[in-house]
């Protein structure tokens with residue numbers, strides 16, 4: 199037999215496959231939103247600066263508010279302005295409600311939580327958690343009272359520093375953790391564990407930042423000697439997992455029907471309801487999913503509020519006139535003989551506007567949590583293929599000069615209308631928008647309002663004399679944090 203026929207056939211076949219592959223990929227690239235070219239293997243990564251959200255703003259100057267960029271292992275789409283965010287997260291909510299599958303997150307929550315899960319289980323678990331929060335009184339006075347304990351706790355800590363320098367970075371975290379803990383569990387937290395929780399959560403947050411090499415190149419976790427921090431990340435997750443499982447177990451051991459005072463009991467009640475004849479209920483009605491919900495409440499709920507408070511007092515120390523104006527408003531509305539409450543906030547527009555401006559300037563979660571298109575999507579005539587990772591650039595929306603005057607300035611007045619009423623524009627989106635928007639928003643807002651107003655009412659904040667001023671430099675984990683700083687604390691007179 200003449201082998202040359204076989205070879206010709208094989209050549210033709212290979213050529214056909216290559217052509218088909220090339221056409222398919224060129225087709226995808228042509229239909230994708232435009233974006234810069236990169237190098238083979240590493241894509242555009244060599245040009246991405248330390249803070250990816252800033253590099254994305256640079257790219258958008260050439261390619262517009264919706265662009266694609268190759269980050270080495272994949273091509274992602276960035277929603278870099280309000281128009282692009284609206285056309286995706288709000289106008290096609292279902293399509294963009296998927297989550298990128300990140301190995302580190304898979305290790306941490308095993309696809310049994312809310313933040314990093316999608317599909318039907320995510321929908322049910324999210325609803326269950328929101329309802330659980332409401333049923334244990336998250337939105338009423340009983341929660342306000344719990345938060346007032348928190349503010350009292352912070353006030354006591356700061357009072358120790360009257361006329362002295364307070365290290366602000368060590369003030370908020372443990373008090374916020376204790377408050378959020380009371381929501382999930384009536385069994386008190388072991389206070390000896392607070393520092394360990396803080397260390398573990400810090401490790402988790404720095405691990406999950408979108409530009410962690412371990413996220414961009416997941417195979418790095420196999421490379422010794424220190425596996426790029428993978429082991430430390432795993433240990434932190436295991437620590438939180440084990441501590442929370444102990445608490446779930448003690449709830450299970452003491453569980454009585456109709457006796458649900460905290461989120462864990464409420465969740466267990468929903469699980470028991472679905473266990474028929476001793477048959478285990480399907481996900482998300484399992485204790486593993488309950489653990490996932492708790493991990494989220496911890497990881498997503500404590501660091502964020504901690505860091506927002508830190509930004510707030512840094513901005514207020516730099517803007518003494520704004521601080522005094524808020525204190526004047528508080529003195530007029532609340533008086534000097536009691537603490538501010540949530541009801542007062544209908545009459546505290548300036549103080550509320552300050553908190554909104556902190557949300558905008560800090561843009562705490564600059565790239566949200568990466569979304570994933572769950573089917574092919576058409577946006578502005580381009581095609582975003584199923585499976586594409588999409589980053590909403592919240593930081594870019596919050597600093598877009600076409601939406602805000604002087605976006606670099608700290609100006610609470612921008613949120614007040616001519617009648618001195620607070621106006622929340624749709625593109626102020628610190629909690630993101632659409633079905634994936636932050637589930638903890640009501641809780642976070644209650645906490646921030648009470649902490650920030652009470653502290654401003656009670657103390658005055660300034661920089662210690664004769665020291666270098668802190669900067670607005672950011673330390674990028676999944677959230678943007680200020681570097682640790684100290685303030686001079688003065689109790690205000692009654």
Ligand code: HEM
Pocket residue numbers: 312313314324494495498499500502503506562563566567568569590628629630631633634635636637638639641642
């Ligand atoms: C200032 C405080 C907070 C800010 C700025 C914030 C911001 C965000 C952002 C930007 C997202 C991502 C949304 C997206 O992917 O598009 C998110 C998700 C989430 N947050 Fe928050 N958050 C805060 C506080 C909290 C608190 C207190 C809790 C918990 C009780 C919480 C629980 C969650 C959860 C569970 C998700 C995932 C929602 C989902 O994927 O369906 N957050 N948050």
Ligand SMILES: *[C@@H]1O[C@H](CO)[C@@H](O)[C@H](O)[C@H]1NC(C)=O
Pocket residue numbers: 305306307308310439440489490
């Ligand atoms: C927590 O630890 C248990 C026991 O090691 C393990 O079976 C489970 O998958 C872990 N869950 C998470 C969410 O890490």
Ligand SMILES: *[C@@H]1O[C@H](CO)[C@@H](O)[C@H](O)[C@H]1NC(C)=O
Pocket residue numbers: 332333334335336338339340
């Ligand atoms: C808050 O709501 C919970 C659950 O609905 C209820 O048990 C509690 O009595 C309420 N507390 C107040 C002070 O309204």
Ligand SMILES: *[C@@H]1O[C@H](CO)[C@@H](O)[C@H](O)[C@H]1NC(C)=O
Pocket residue numbers: 424425426427
């Ligand atoms: C281990 O990896 C982490 C994360 O990449 C890195 O920051 C740290 O410096 C490394 N430590 C050592 C001892 O190499």
Ligand SMILES: *[C@@H]1O[C@H](CO)[C@@H](O)[C@H](O)[C@H]1NC(C)=O
Pocket residue numbers: 367368371396397399400500501502504505508679680681682
């Ligand atoms: C709270 O914020 C401070 C300042 O950014 C930081 O040093 C500390 O690690 C934070 N803790 C957590 C768990 O977020």
